[in-house]
Amino acid sequence: MKKRIQFSLVYRDMWQASGKFQPRKDQLERIAPAIIDMGCFSRVETNGGAFEQVNLLAGENPNDAVRAFCKPFNDAGIKTHMLDRGLNALRMYPVPDDVRRLQYKVKHAQGVDITRIFCGLNDVRNIIPSIKWALEAGMTPQATLCITTSPVHTVEYYSDIADKLIAAGATEICLKDMAGIGQPAMLGKLTKAIKEKHPDIIIQYHGHSGPGLSMASILEVCNNGADVIDTAMEPLSWGKVHPDIISVQSMLKNEGFDVPEINMNAYMHARSMTQEFIDEWLGYFINPGNKHMSSLLLGCGLPGGMMGSMMADLAGIHRSINSILKSKGQPEYSTDDMLVKLFNEVEYVWPRVGYPPLVTPFSQYVKNIALLNLLTMAQGKGRFVMMDDAMWGMILGKSGTIPGTIDEELVELAKKKGYEFTDADPHTLIPDALDGFRKEMADNGWDCGQDDEELYELAMHPEQYRDYKSGIAKKRFLADLQKAKDAKLGASLSPEEIAAFKHAKADAIVAPVKGQIFFEFGGGSECVPCIEPFIGSEYKEGDTFCYIQAPWGQIMPIKACLGGKLVEIAAKQGSKVNKGDVIGYIEREHKED
Structure with a gap:
């Protein structure tokens, strides 16, 4: 054996x-x-x-x-x-x-x-x-x-x-x-x-x-x-x-x-x-496409784990390019056309940026360069004209030594922009930061946690950790989850059926007068600002949902019915509504018969 x-x-x-x-x-x-x-x-x-x-x-x-x-x-x-x-x-x-x-x-x-x-x-x-x-x-x-x-x-x-x-x-x-x-x-x-x-x-x-x-x-x-x-x-x-x-x-x-x-x-x-x-x-x-294998990955070398985000990015560029093609009277690209063009462009870009292995974050950088190249070429501007600092940082050596050779076109472009290549040890370019984060923990009254694990979390993911501590992260997540559930529901129901499904279980918030919607209102008003809502927001009976400024200047607080969870928003900050228009729907936990 x-x-x-x-x-x-x-x-x-x-x-x-x-x-x-x-x-x-x-x-x-x-x-x-x-x-x-x-x-x-x-x-x-x-x-x-x-x-x-x-x-x-x-x-x-x-x-x-x-x-x-x-x-x-x-x-x-x-x-x-x-x-x-x-x-x-x-x-x-x-x-x-x-x-x-x-x-x-x-x-x-x-x-x-x-x-x-x-x-x-x-x-x-x-x-x-x-x-x-x-x-x-x-x-x-x-x-x-x-x-x-x-x-x-x-x-x-x-x-x-x-x-x-x-x-x-x-x-x-x-x-x-x-x-x-x-x-x-x-x-x-x-x-x-x-x-x-x-x-x-x-x-x-x-x-x-x-x-x-x-x-x-x-x-x-x-x-x-x-x-x-x-x-x-x-x-x-x-x-x-x-x-x-x-x-x-x-x-x-x-x-x-x-x-x-x-x-x-x-x-x-x-x-x-x-x-x-x-x-x-x-x-x-979960992107359903990630359940499928694809031989197309052999040519472009992109990791399977980023295919979902790549397809989302591709959709936006696809719409922009098709809009350009349509304005020129040229045939628009199908999704498959765009996918093949992206893979081909990655194959073009990859050797020219020195063959960095396509793994986080360099797979994202190379993919983004290729995507933006497709857009700028459709616009008639050529390649390598929309690269951000992260993409340039990879090319210039700020993240480490590129295994291959940077194409002369990019070397010349860097010179024109006044950029300098470096062979410095990347980690020596970054100053220590723990003292500042430790002070932030103390200032906020936050416990550094067992074995300093909470301090570490703030220092590693500062933006996400602050949002987690404030509760904003959970609210955003619940809103995203509701949106994803709505999208899945929408795949099997018509818009009218979806609306009827939601509205049957919810109370409508109706505009009592014609005017302009404000979820946050300042300018010296004595009104207490409310928070711009998102799907999943929870309200108690009597809470202010929004304000309407009437044509004659009066500012009216609009209440959140009998309270509950927001399931649909029908108006945006600053939008105009007429008397009787529905602004949103709130579903009560225990709706009466």
């Missing part, structure tokens, strides 16, 4: 590659025992990039969620791991050194064993400090190679990086095939090269299903010495996500590897529970 292969369930990434949000704390606590009972996982990915940010956006405390999710696995002897974006830590832009260092102290205290540290550019300067800080905190630093297929990303290129990361203290190496476009033969050779030189180093393979190469890649890396394979499970496996544990286990078992058995009763229980989470609310934020 061949060597023992361990499996990891990437439960965080299953959701990340499918939609916007992660399960709540109570849902994670419920699913953990079922995952443990499956008996086949030695590791589970519990948190990391995007996990905490989207928890805050949903108005939830991510520190509570991480601790609750990790504890059952800690107790069962299953190792937990997180995704760490190196210089960017858990967000999309660079993080000060003192905040990054605190991260490992916090995560170790919360029960996270392994940190998977990656840099989208594979710049070791962005990874090595995190290796040192993770070791100091007692965590296992798993240094990562972001896999892509280009003329510069060879076995020798990656092997050299692995040598430097292992010399810096990494005890594990992850092959992160984020778009699933790594060629199986190359991945097998790379695994063998690392293992022959560093036989004691654990190698973990992470490959998205996307274009369909991942199963072949898993077989190649295992036959060449890999130790741990990342897998998913239904109903979120395959598509743009990851291969299912059942298929991976069957394939490797048939190949002669020593693999753990799967408790299928537990698998079906965990599968059913995950589907329950989808049906309850998470499914409203």
Whole structure:
């Protein structure tokens, strides 16, 4: 029999590659025992990039969620791991050194064993400090190679990086095939090269299903010495996500590897529970297209996890371009036309910006350059004329060393704009910031939390954390959820049926006079300003919903009926209404017969 292969369930990434949000704390606590009972996982990915940010956006405390999710696995002897974006830590832009260092102290205290540290550019300067800080905190630093297929990303290129990361203290190496476009033969050779030189180093393979190469890649890396394979499970496996544990286990078992058995009763229980989470609310934020694999990803190299946001971005550009084409009397593009044009433009842009591996945030930068190029070319302005500071920062070297060569056209354009290229160590460009955030916590009367975890959260995600603390995040989330539910309802009902459905259960707020609507009113008025409403806003009987300024100047407060939850807004700030017009609908919890 061949060597023992361990499996990891990437439960965080299953959701990340499918939609916007992660399960709540109570849902994670419920699913953990079922995952443990499956008996086949030695590791589970519990948190990391995007996990905490989207928890805050949903108005939830991510520190509570991480601790609750990790504890059952800690107790069962299953190792937990997180995704760490190196210089960017858990967000999309660079993080000060003192905040990054605190991260490992916090995560170790919360029960996270392994940190998977990656840099989208594979710049070791962005990874090595995190290796040192993770070791100091007692965590296992798993240094990562972001896999892509280009003329510069060879076995020798990656092997050299692995040598430097292992010399810096990494005890594990992850092959992160984020778009699933790594060629199986190359991945097998790379695994063998690392293992022959560093036989004691654990190698973990992470490959998205996307274009369909991942199963072949898993077989190649295992036959060449890999130790741990990342897998998913239904109903979120395959598509743009990851291969299912059942298929991976069957394939490797048939190949002669020593693999753990799967408790299928537990698998079906965990599968059913995950589907329950989808049906309850998470499914409203899952793009159906992420359930499908696509060979088109091989050409552009874009990661499957960003396909949902990419399609949303594409829709806006699509409308703008079609408007331009229509004004010129030219045929408009279909959605498929636009998708092919975008993929082709990514293929054009990618080598010219130096082949950065297309992973967060560089996949977004390259995709955005390509999208804006399509728009500006339609406008007759040419390429590379609408790039923002983040896109230029990647090109200029502010995020790290680009693996390839920047096209001369972009070099000349940078000179014309007065931009300078840099080879400075990126993390030295960012001043420490914890003292300022600690003062903000004190000024607001906020507790820094167990092991400074709340301080860390503010420092890592300042905007989202402030909104979470104020309650605005939860209100926005509920409004977004209601909007998503309305959209789903709208797919099966006509607008008239939707309106009738809502209005049958709600009280109408009616304008008593003709005038102009104000949800916030100042200018010296003695009226107390109300808050501009959103779907899901809660009102008590007698609360002011809005104001109407009549043509003769009188300002009238409009009450929120008998109170309840706002289910529809029919007027905007500043809009004109006539007497008898409906301004909104409020649904009471206990509506009388």
